[in-house]
Amino acid sequence: MYLIIDNTQNNNKLHGELEVPGDKSISHRACILGAISKGTTIIKGIAPGRDVNATKKCLERLGANIRNENKKTIFISSTLSEPENILDAENSGTTARLLLGLLSGLNLFSCITGDSSLNKRPMDRVINPLLELGKVVKSRNNNTLLPATVIPTSYDTKKTHIFTKIASAQVKSALLLASLNSTKNITITEPQITRDHTERILKFFGCNISSAKNSICNNITIYSKQISNLYGQTFDVPGDISSAAFLIGAGILVPNSQVRLNNVGLNPTRIGFLNILTKMGAEISITNKQVMSGEPRGNITAKYTQNINNIKLKKEDIPDAIDELPLLAVIATQAHGTTEITGAKELRFKESDRIQAIKTELKKMGAKIEELYDGLTVTGPTPLKGAEVNTYGDHRIAMALAIAGLIATGRTVIHSADCIDISYPSFQTDLQKLGASVE
Numbered sequence: 138m139y140l141i142i143d144n145t146q147n148n149n150k151l152h153g154e155l156e157v158p159g160d161k162s163i164s165h166r167a168c169i170l171g172a173i174s175k176g177t178t179i180i181k182g183i184a185p186g187r188d189v190n191a192t193k194k195c196l197e198r199l200g201a202n203i204r205n206e207n208k209k210t211i212f213i214s215s216t217l218s219e220p221e222n223i224l225d226a227e228n229s230g231t232t233a234r235l236l237l238g239l240l241s242g243l244n245l246f247s248c249i250t251g252d253s254s255l256n257k258r259p260m261d262r263v264i265n266p267l268l269e270l271g272k273v274v275k276s277r278n279n280n281t282l283l284p285a286t287v288i289p290t291s292y293d294t295k296k297t298h299i300f301t302k303i304a305s306a307q308v309k310s311a312l313l314l315a316s317l318n319s320t321k322n323i324t325i326t327e328p329q330i331t332r333d334h335t336e337r338i339l340k341f342f343g344c345n346i347s348s349a350k351n352s353i354c355n356n357i358t359i360y361s362k363q364i365s366n367l368y369g370q371t372f373d374v375p376g377d378i379s380s381a382a383f384l385i386g387a388g389i390l391v392p393n394s395q396v397r398l399n400n401v402g403l404n405p406t407r408i409g410f411l412n413i414l415t416k417m418g419a420e421i422s423i424t425n426k427q428v429m430s431g432e433p434r435g436n437i438t439a440k441y442t443q444n445i446n447n448i449k450l451k452k453e454d455i456p457d458a459i460d461e462l463p464l465l466a467v468i469a470t471q472a473h474g475t476t477e478i479t480g481a482k483e484l485r486f487k488e489s490d491r492i493q494a495i496k497t498e499l500k501k502m503g504a505k506i507e508e509l510y511d512g513l514t515v516t517g518p519t520p521l522k523g524a525e526v527n528t529y530g531d532h533r534i535a536m537a538l539a540i541a542g543l544i545a546t547g548r549t550v551i552h553s554a555d556c557i558d559i560s561y562p563s564f565q566t567d568l569q570k571l572g573a574s575v576e
């Protein structure tokens with residue numbers, strides 16, 4: 138499928154307000170918590186994309202009962218058991234890594250695989266610390282790649298303090314889920330604070346878990362046998378800040394635009410992109426802040442900003458903005474001066490090598506962008522021109538290029554844009570609702 142951004146009339150002003158779909162990260166976790174808690178969980182505002190559907194299907198294979206009340210609400214209850222067949226995480230790193238943790242904690246023999254992109258992404262980052270905990274996981278390519286098999290073991294927990302090497306919420310979450318059934322308290326130390334949705338939702342469902350953050354690292358302790366403390370809840374998922382980011386980017390970049398995104402998640406570990414844009418001088422404001430289901434949320438207004446400044450980002454700025462960095466590269470093409478993104482090597486291990494992908498495609502549109510081994514430099518402001526561009530099957534690259542298309546002269550044709558369904562199936566119609574010309 139192609140996505141065509143028609144800017145030949147140069148009239149792509151965006152105006153209006155809407156709600157973006159539910160947060161993908163939180164939806165994965167809500168499904169998992171619903172599936173392991175006693176009783177029934179109701180999830181409202183669940184993310185509609187293919188990644189969360191992959192988690193739902195894996196949980197169904199494990200015995201979960203999932204009833205779709207309507208497009209946005211599901212009921213889930215279950216007692217999980219050994220699956221009869223292989224679990225397919227499809228394109229979703231979060232599904233594969235969180236389930237590897239959960240299933241090794243539950244001691245269920247199971248095999249997880251993914252699509253051709255996911256089966257190239259590193260799994261040793263999860264498998265190695267699970268082995269340290271005393272779990273048994275075997276996987277392809279010397280325990281580094283999917284498919285991976287969880288093998289039940291009668292050993293109790295080996296180590297009770299695990300230090301993760303990479304700042305990754307997926308790794309941390311896998312370990313927390315693996316620890317739920319342990320007879321000992323387990324502490325996980327991450328080198329930098331990463332998104333804390335798992336900690337929050339575990340607490341919301343009744344788990345005894347504590348965290349102590351300092352300027353260097355983050356220690357999370359989960360107490361023994363917490364699985365028996367989890368009770369089904371009614372959980373309300375906020376809108377996805379990582380999806381809203383694209384519309385915010387469009388609002389800032391496209392002349393005379395103003396957009397308001399309502400009920401968007403504002404978890405402090407996810408709003409790096411908003412903080413970065415504010416530092417760059419973009420006009421962004423937040424209203425109606427509140428907390429529901431343990432997650433902060435509010436309305437975000439973004440206004441066209443004529444003068445945006447460059448920024449220099451280092452390792453410490455990366456985790457809370459990781460998924461928004463390809464889009465930030467697009468925004469940096471319109472900022473004054475050279476923007477530097479460093480300490481972001483993790484971008485190379487996503488659905489595509491996002492450093493290489495965004496550099497290659499934005500260059501086709503006339504951007505002054507260069508690759509670093511752990512990031513990018515982008516010099517602006519540079520007028521962009523419409524081009525035929527590729528997505529590498531990566532939803533974030535596809536949507537970032539669509540926003541570039543909105544400010545480029547002429548037509549931008551985005552090939553293989555169906556991957557947008559991974560996280561934001563209504564992306565095109567939402568852009569159209571705001572007044573953009575996207576076919």
Ligand SMILES: O=C(O)C1=C[C@@H](OP(=O)(O)O)[C@@H](O)[C@H](O)C1
Nearest residue numbers: 162231304305306307308459460
């Ligand atoms: O835990 C999560 O839901 C996610 C964590 C991040 O990945 P890493 O854990 O690999 O940093 C992020 O990039 C991904 O989109 C979702």
Ligand SMILES: C=C(OP(=O)(O)O)C(=O)O
Nearest residue numbers: 228229230231460487533
């Ligand atoms: C990296 C992403 O997701 P995952 O790791 O779950 O595939 C993403 O959505 O940008």
